[in-house]
Amino acid sequence: MPRAEHPISRSQLSSAALKTLYTLKDAGYEAYVVGGGVRDLLAGIEPKDFDIATNAHPEQIRQVFRSCRLVGRRFLIAHVRFGDEILEVTTFRGPITDSHERDETGRILSDNQYGNLEQDAFRRDFTVNALYYDIRDFSIVDFAGGLQDCKDGVIRLIGDPELRYREDPVRMLRAVRIANKLKYRIEPASAEPIRRLSALLQEIPAARLFDEVLKLLQSVDGVANFEGLREHGLFGQLFPYTESMLRYPRALDFVKRALGNTAERVRTDMPVSPAFLYAALLWPAVAAQVNTLVGRDGKHPNVAIAEASEIVLSQAIQRVAIPKRFSVPMREIWAMQTRFDGRRGGRAQRLMTHPRFRAAYDFLLLRAAVGEAPQELADWWTEAQKGAELPPVPTDEDSPGEGNGPKRRRRRGGRGRRRPAASTD
Numbered sequence: 001m002p003r004a005e006h007p008i009s010r011s012q013l014s015s016a017a018l019k020t021l022y023t024l025k026d027a028g029y030e031a032y033v034v035g036g037g038v039r040d041l042l043a044g045i046e047p048k049d050f051d052i053a054t055n056a057h058p059e060q061i062r063q064v065f066r067s068c069r070l071v072g073r074r075f076l077i078a079h080v081r082f083g084d085e086i087l088e089v090t091t092f093r094g095p096i097t098d099s100h101e102r103d104e105t106g107r108i109l110s111d112n113q114y115g116n117l118e119q120d121a122f123r124r125d126f127t128v129n130a131l132y133y134d135i136r137d138f139s140i141v142d143f144a145g146g147l148q149d150c151k152d153g154v155i156r157l158i159g160d161p162e163l164r165y166r167e168d169p170v171r172m173l174r175a176v177r178i179a180n181k182l183k184y185r186i187e188p189a190s191a192e193p194i195r196r197l198s199a200l201l202q203e204i205p206a207a208r209l210f211d212e213v214l215k216l217l218q219s220v221d222g223v224a225n226f227e228g229l230r231e232h233g234l235f236g237q238l239f240p241y242t243e244s245m246l247r248y249p250r251a252l253d254f255v256k257r258a259l260g261n262t263a264e265r266v267r268t269d270m271p272v273s274p275a276f277l278y279a280a281l282l283w284p285a286v287a288a289q290v291n292t293l294v295g296r297d298g299k300h301p302n303v304a305i306a307e308a309s310e311i312v313l314s315q316a317i318q319r320v321a322i323p324k325r326f327s328v329p330m331r332e333i334w335a336m337q338t339r340f341d342g343r344r345g346g347r348a349q350r351l352m353t354h355p356r357f358r359a360a361y362d363f364l365l366l367r368a369a370v371g372e373a374p375q376e377l378a379d380w381w382t383e384a385q386k387g388a389e390l391p392p393v394p395t396d397e398d399s400p401g402e403g404n405g406p407k408r409r410r411r412r413g414g415r416g417r418r419r420p421a422a423s424t425d
Helices: 015-026 036-042 058-064 117-123 146-152 161-167 170-182 188-203 206-217 222-231 240-245 249-267 274-295 301-316 324-339 347-352 357-369 375-384
Strands: 031-034 051-054 068-071 077-082 085-091 131-134 140-142
Touching (some): 015 077, 036 131, 036 146, 036 170, 140 146, 170 188, 170 222, 222 249, 240 249
Parallel strands (some): 051 085
Antiparallel strands (some): 031 051, 068 077
């Protein structure tokens, strides 16, 4: 498609992308913007980044760019840095052959086979991702019918859908995410195998799934992606214990509200934390465990929430890895939910100085919004943050669930009290 027939201008590319394209071109190589950058510009969306495809091999790319680092094992990718921006530069991939190493499910394990532009296009996952912007004449090159699918609003796999999902099961997650981002629909033949093949996600490294979940749910389309994952049987493969709790309306409402709040923060450029997102996703399972430990075993709520956190996290990380820098704050957010009941004396003031207080307070608001925590409790903590003096704590009649019974009589002496001498008889 020549420049006069499409809306993309090179002025819409980042300066780093232009430098990379022209540097490769001047060195005698082909170079194209490919994938999401072209797709998003055609859809009227500002891309987050630009990927480059070239016929230069990884070692040749490294010779052209001093700021180049080669990464990846299954397929080598060159990372080229210009200031704070890092571009992914990939060599054209060759066709799939019997020589490609696979596991028993059909997933490709090694893929450093190079080819030409047309072969690379048919190795892409979806037709809308197989569009190339040519810096030489500013045209768009399309071998797979991606331009028509963009016009029709369709996400379509290139090739046999079941085979392509088996090659890389993460494509099932990407189909949901890209469809909701572009407001497209997944073409029926590409959608049909997803539920049948959803269990293949268990073959994907848990660390990779952590990043994919963030792309899906820590976004402006988080609620739509969540619903799409559930529709196609994918959410239960990622979070089986949460999925089992979503049959209860309160748990489902809680998760959707949390995702909606995260989407609004992303939309307004406010900071978002993976710890808060994952704490919300796993909370229905934690809350169920707490109820069991308190009701069945009679454990104190503080002890129960600590044990429940350990049980749920140890199960969750078998599917989706959660780094310790996020799992520790998650535990703190959960543990602080029982401490919000303590509003007398200096406990409230001390709690408000906790570094995780704000996140835990936002979490309490979500629980109150779905009826899991008393609204009066959430309102009290809201007022407590406004002034120097704490608001009065309701009496037992006003707040029967608070447990503001009489204080225990404190024992005198304590640790320093002298004990009677042992008898020598």
